Every structure is written in structure tokens, then in C-alpha cells.
Amino acid sequence: MLFLKITIPLRGFFSAAGIVFLLLGAVSCGRTYREDEADRSMKVLNSDWVNFFSQASEKPEMKAIAFLWDQPSAPLPFPKEKFTVGKVYQPYDFEAAKGIYVWDEQTFVRQADTSVVIFRFEPDTGGVYRSAFILSDFSVAPVGSRPDFPVEMAAMLQVNGAGPLTINHQATVEEHLPLHITTELRGPDYDLKLKLNRTREQDAGTLRFTLRMDAGSQEIFSFDLDAAIGYSRQGYFFNQIYFDSRMFRHSVTGKIDYAQIDPTGADYAGSFNRHSQISLFEGRHKVGDIVLAKTADGELLDYFIRFSSGEEKLLSDYLPFLKKILNLKY
Amino acid sequence: MKKYLISACVILLGGVMFSCNLLDSDKEETDPDQTLGKPGNYWKGTATGYPEATATVSQNNDGNVVASLSYGGNTYQVEGKVTSEGIYDYVYSNGDRKKPFPLVKFDAKVGDKWEFNIGNQKVVREVVRKSTEDDTPYIFWMIKTIDVEETIPAGLQVKGGPSQASKILWKFNHKFGFISATVTRPNGQQVTVRQTDTNAAD
Numbered sequence: 001m002l003f004l005k006i007t008i009p010l011r012g013f014f015s016a017a018g019i020v021f022l023l024l025g026a027v028s029c030g031r032t033y034r035e036d037e038a039d040r041s042m043k044v045l046n047s048d049w050v051n052f053f054s055q056a057s058e059k060p061e062m063k064a065i066a067f068l069w070d071q072p073s074a075p076l077p078f079p080k081e082k083f084t085v086g087k088v089y090q091p092y093d094f095e096a097a098k099g100i101y102v103w104d105e106q107t108f109v110r111q112a113d114t115s116v117v118i119f120r121f122e123p124d125t126g127g128v129y130r131s132a133f134i135l136s137d138f139s140v141a142p143v144g145s146r147p148d149f150p151v152e153m154a155a156m157l158q159v160n161g162a163g164p165l166t167i168n169h170q171a172t173v174e175e176h177l178p179l180h181i182t183t184e185l186r187g188p189d190y191d192l193k194l195k196l197n198r199t200r201e202q203d204a205g206t207l208r209f210t211l212r213m214d215a216g217s218q219e220i221f222s223f224d225l226d227a228a229i230g231y232s233r234q235g236y237f238f239n240q241i242y243f244d245s246r247m248f249r250h251s252v253t254g255k256i257d258y259a260q261i262d263p264t265g266a267d268y269a270g271s272f273n274r275h276s277q278i279s280l281f282e283g284r285h286k287v288g289d290i291v292l293a294k295t296a297d298g299e300l301l302d303y304f305i306r307f308s309s310g311e312e313k314l315l316s317d318y319l320p321f322l323k324k325i326l327n328l329k330y
Numbered sequence: 331m332k333k334y335l336i337s338a339c340v341i342l343l344g345g346v347m348f349s350c351n352l353l354d355s356d357k358e359e360t361d362p363d364q365t366l367g368k369p370g371n372y373w374k375g376t377a378t379g380y381p382e383a384t385a386t387v388s389q390n391n392d393g394n395v396v397a398s399l400s401y402g403g404n405t406y407q408v409e410g411k412v413t414s415e416g417i418y419d420y421v422y423s424n425g426d427r428k429k430p431f432p433l434v435k436f437d438a439k440v441g442d443k444w445e446f447n448i449g450n451q452k453v454v455r456e457v458v459r460k461s462t463e464d465d466t467p468y469i470f471w472m473i474k475t476i477d478v479e480e481t482i483p484a485g486l487q488v489k490g491g492p493s494q495a496s497k498i499l500w501k502f503n504h505k506f507g508f509i510s511a512t513v514t515r516p517n518g519q520q521v522t523v524r525q526t527d528t529n530a531a532d
Contacts, residue, residue: 145491232425233396233407234489263422263429268447292450302450 030284032308041250041282042305042318048248049321052220060159061187067121068133073107074119077138077150089146094138102129122160131159141173144235149173163188175200177235190215203231204239221247230259250287254278269293269301280305290315359414360393366507366530367395367412373508374527382526394427417507421488422446422453431455434478434502451483458499466501468509469526475501475509484516505531 033041056062069079075097094117101108103121116136120129135155140148153169165188171181181196192213199205207229212222225243229236239259245252257275265271269292278290288305293312295302303322304312316323362368372386383401385408390396393413399406411418411430415437418430423446431453432444438457446453461474480498487493497514510524 143490145489230426232420232427233409234420234425237424237426259428263447264431264444268445272447300450301447301452 030281030286032286033282033288035307035309035311037285038287038305038307041285041287042313044282045248045250046319048250049319052248053321059187060162061157061165064121064131064133064157064159068119071108073109074101075117076135077140077153078147091140091148092138094135097135130161131157133157141171142176143173143178144176149178190220198229198236200231205229205231205236207236207238219246221245249282251281252278252290253281254290358393360412362390365390365393365412365414367393367410371530372528373525373530375508375523375525377521377523417502422448424489433500434476436476436502436504438476448486451486453483453486454481455479455500456481466503466509468503468506473503473506473509475503477501 068074068076072079075092077092077094097117098114099110100112100114100118100120102111103109103119103123108119108121116134117138118135119133120131121133122131123129133155134157135153137152137154138150139152141151143149149171150169151171151173153167155167157165157167159165166186167184168186169181169183171183172179177198178196179198181194183192183194185192190213193211195208195210197206197208199207205228207225207227209225209227210223213220223243223245225241227238227242228240230239237258238256241254241256241258243252243254255277256272260271260275262268262271272292280287280290286308288307291304291306291312292301293304294300295314303315305315305318306312359365367387367390369387369390372384374382374384376382381402383399385397385399387395387397388407390412393411395410395412397408397410399408409420409425409427410433411420411427416435417433419433420427420430422431423429429446431446432455435442435444438460440457440460443454443456445455455478457476458479459475459477461476464472464474466473466475478500480500482493482496482498484496485492494515495513496516499512499514501509501511503509506525506528507530508525510522512520512522514520
């Protein structure tokens with residue numbers, strides 16, 4: 001009798017738990033796509049990115065920034081400090097740049113003194129400037145490379161009287177390396193946040209990086225990275241990297257045991273693949289694993305997506321913009 | 331330009347060397363007294379139109395060498411590894427001593443290659459020439475050299491910034507170590523850094 005009193009509730013518990021687990025499993029367990037499904041999924045991902053880039057580049061504030069960036073007469077920090085072969089590096093002088101500059105159809109002309117840097121452009125027929133960029137704060141700290149690293153920046157851009165784009169950036173530099181970074185770019189209908197935190201305990205430490213873009217309550221993309229790092233006289237290097245990225249309806253999770261990867265070995269790709277696990281998902285379903293392999297000519301290495309069938313396809317064939325990002329020229 | 335020259339000097343003058351009688355040994359010797367990574371050894375170098383730079387070995391722990399590089403009124407610390415087999419650097423591993431990259435191996439043959447991979451980018455160092463007789467002018471002598479061509483992919487990040495060289499042609503001698511480096515920039519412009527003095531062979 002006692003046995004029954006005990007066993008019945010236990011059996012009931014296990015039955016209930018079993019049903020819950022089965023239901024959870026049915027709801028949360030994704031599957032791995034077949035190659036044709038994965039192929040479609042990759043095309044969807046590319047289409048999402050192409051739409052994103054296209055819409056972002058059409059935004060008036062992005063066009064305005066591109067316009068300002070291209071003007072040699074606009075004393076702005078980053079284009080002025082851009083590395084140019086044969087040109088001696090000149091740090092940006094915020095104090096000297098302060099003033100009001102107006103666009104005269106060909107160049108920015110300094111018109112007046114002020115305590116910030118102001119660019120007025122896009123004049124209408126009445127001589128009123130409909131757009132303005134204001135850099136109200138900017139300071140830097142030296143790091144191990146050029147240019148110096150911005151530790152404070154506050155800016156605002158208004159285009160044709162539309163809701164402003166604000167940029168706020170704060171950072172600290174320790175041992176000639178960024179220690180903390182908080183950057184927020186807030187547009188009329190979106191918000192981009194970047195954070196970095198680095199720690200050091202003797203010759204080891206951690207690095208945490210997050211980047212997130214939201215439009216209203218919708219997350220557009222995010223990237224979270226946690227890394228164990230080591231320190232050297234040159235700066236720091238990665239030992240282990242864990243990352244998780246979400247973009248539209250896809251996500252990538254990855255772990256790379258960089259300390260175990262031999263960059264000088266004859267089978268570098270094999271070493272990279274053995275010590276890393278990078279997977280792409282669409283919702284809960286796995287699209288494939290990202291691996292390093294030789295390209296068709298057998299000379300160069302590149303990133304491939306390996307489908308469930310074992311077939312490997314060049315990642316940049318599906319996502320051509322990756323080529324531009326991974327091979328950024330400065 | 332300054333950073334560019336310093337980067338070149340960092341590798342060049344940090345590239346200390348060792349005497350040829352050690353090459354017979356099968357074991358990679360790291361004893362500072364048996365290699366030219368001996369503390370106190372120095373190399374001076376210059377490029378036309380630029381101040382002289384001097385690298386002096388300040389530490390050597392089991393072949394891992396730290397050198398002080400004086401250039402333009404500033405002093406920088408650079409690291410490398412010197413063994414009886416060759417000279418290695420940590421430029422592309424960002425100082426990770428577990429990942430030395432051969433700059434030269436004195437018993438290498440023409441065509442020997444060493445590669446350092448970073449993601450899908452690859453730095454290649456290849457032995458392109460090895461003297462069979464004394465054919466390279468060095469101060470008042472003619473010496474043998476082993477020439478290593480380094481090819482750097484465009485856009486590769488080095489020390490947090492883009493590499494300012496696309497190719498480097500290194501010349502080494504087994505006795506004097508670094509002899510010269512001709513650095514080709516992405517626009518094709520070339521600068522040659524030459525060693526002008528060393529006490530390493532004393």
C-alpha cells in the first residue's frame with residue numbers, strides 16, 4: 001500500500017514531465033535543412049541584407065554623411081586622419097576646426113567663430129540652409145596605432161528639417177588600448193548601440209563586444225562576442241572566441257579555440273575547422289556550418305557553408321557583400 | 331611614413347642572428363650566448379631621407395628576444411625569437427609567443443615557403459634567392475645572402491592598422507643577420523632600409 005502511495009504520484013509526475021518535455025521538444029527542436037532548403041535560405045538571407053543596405057543608403061542622413069565625408073574642405077576627424085600612402089599623418093585638431101562653415105556649391109567656407117564645428121549645407125532658394133551637422137565634442141587618446149582613438153564625441157545631423165541623427169561616443173584607453181567603449185547612434189527611426197569592455201589580469205583577460213541595431217521594437221541585427229585574450233608587448237591576441245549574431249530571421253553562433261589553431265601549419269584550414277564550430281540557423285532550423293576551405297583554384301582559402309549533404313559552397317557566392325567586408329581596403 | 335619605417339625596423343632590426351657554426355647542430359639552440367640574440371648586441375639601420383634607427387637586444391629568455399628600438403627620439407620595444415635554426419617574429423600573431431612566424435631559416439632552400447594564416451588571408455614568406463658565392467656588397471665586403479620575399483595581402487590589419495606594405499624583400503646573412511629590406515608600398519613606391527653597423531659578428 002505504502003508502495004502504491006509513493007509510486008502513483010511519482011508515476012504521475014514522470015508522465016506529466018514526459019508530456020511537457022515532449023511538447024517542449026516538439027516546439028523548440030529545429031532540424032537541419034536539406035540542401036535545397038538551405039540554398040533557398042541563403043538566398044533569403046542575401047535578399048534581407050541587400051534590402052537593408054539599399055534602404056540604409058537611401059536614408060537622407062546617410063547621404064548627408066557620405067556627402068560630408070567626401071568634402072576635403074570639411075574639417076572632420078576621420079576623413080582627415082585616413083591613411084594615405086605618402087602623406088604624413090596629421091592628427092585632427094578639434095580646437096582649430098571650430099567654426100561655422102557653409103556650403104557654397106563647391107566647397108565649405110568658414111564664415112564665423114563658434115565653440116563647436118558646424119557645417120551648413122543644402123541651401124534653398126531663400127538662402128536658408130536646410131541641413132546642418134554639428135560636432136560639439138571631440139577628444140582622443142593615443143593608442144598603439146594611428147590615428148589616435150576617439151574617447152569623446154558628440155554630434156548631431158539634421159537633414160531638411162527631419163528628425164535628427166545623434167551620435168554619442170565615450171571611451172577610455174588604458175595601456176594604449178581601448179578599455180571601454182560606448183557608442184550610440186540614434187536616428188529618426190532606428191538606434192545603433194556598440195559596447196566594448198576589456199579586462200586584464202596579468203597577461204590574460206577578457207573582451208566583450210556587443211553591437212545591436214533596432215528599429216522601433218524590432219531588432220534588425222545584433223552581434224555579441226565574448227573572448228578570452230592574452231596580452232603581449234604588441235597589444236592583445238585572442239585565445240578563445242564565442243559569438244552569437246542575429247540578423248533578420250537568421251542567426252550565427254560560433255566558438256573558435258584560437259589558441260589551438262596553428263596559423264603556420266601546412267593544414268591551416270583543417271586546424272581552423274577542428275578547433276571551431278560556426279553554425280548558421282534560420283529560426284530554429286540549421287542551414288549549415290561555416291568552414292574554411294581551399295577555393296576552386298586550390299591556392300586561396302575562403303569561407304564556405306557546408307550543408308547537411310556535405311556539399312560546400314563558397315559563402316561569398318551567396319552573400320557577395322561579405323567579400324567587401326572581409327577584404328576591406330583602407 | 332614614420333609608422334611604416336618603424337614597422338619595417340621593428341622586424342628588421344629585431345631580427346637578430348646567430349653564428350654559422352651553430353648551423354651544424356640538429357637541435358634548435360636558444361642559449362643567448364650561442365646565438366646572436368645575445369643581450370647587448372645591436373644593429374643600426376637607415377633609409378634614405380630618414381633618421382638612423384638602432385635596435386639593441388635587452389632580454390633573451392629561451393630564445394625569446396626583446397629589443398629596444400630607438401628611432402626619431404622615441405624608444406619602442408620589439409619582440410622576436412632567435413634560435414640556431416632561424417629568426418622568427420610575432421608581428422602577425424600580435425605578440426602571441428605560441429605562434430612564431432619564420433622570417434628566415436638559414437638552411438632553407440630557394441622555393442621554401444612559410445605561411446601565416448589569419449582567417450582567409452595569408453602572409454607568405456618565400457626564399458627567392460640564396461647566394462652560392464659572395465655577391466652582395468656589405469660595407470667594405472662582399473657577402474652571401476639569403477633573400478626572402480614577404481607578400482602581404484591588401485587590407486591586412488597589423489597592430490590595429492592596415493599594413494603599409496604589400497611586399498618586403500628581406501636579405502639576411504648567416505653572420506651579420508639582417509642586411510637590408512626593400513619595402514614595397516601598396517602604390518608601388520619602394521623604400522630600402524639597410525643595416526649600417528652591428529656588433530653581432532664580434
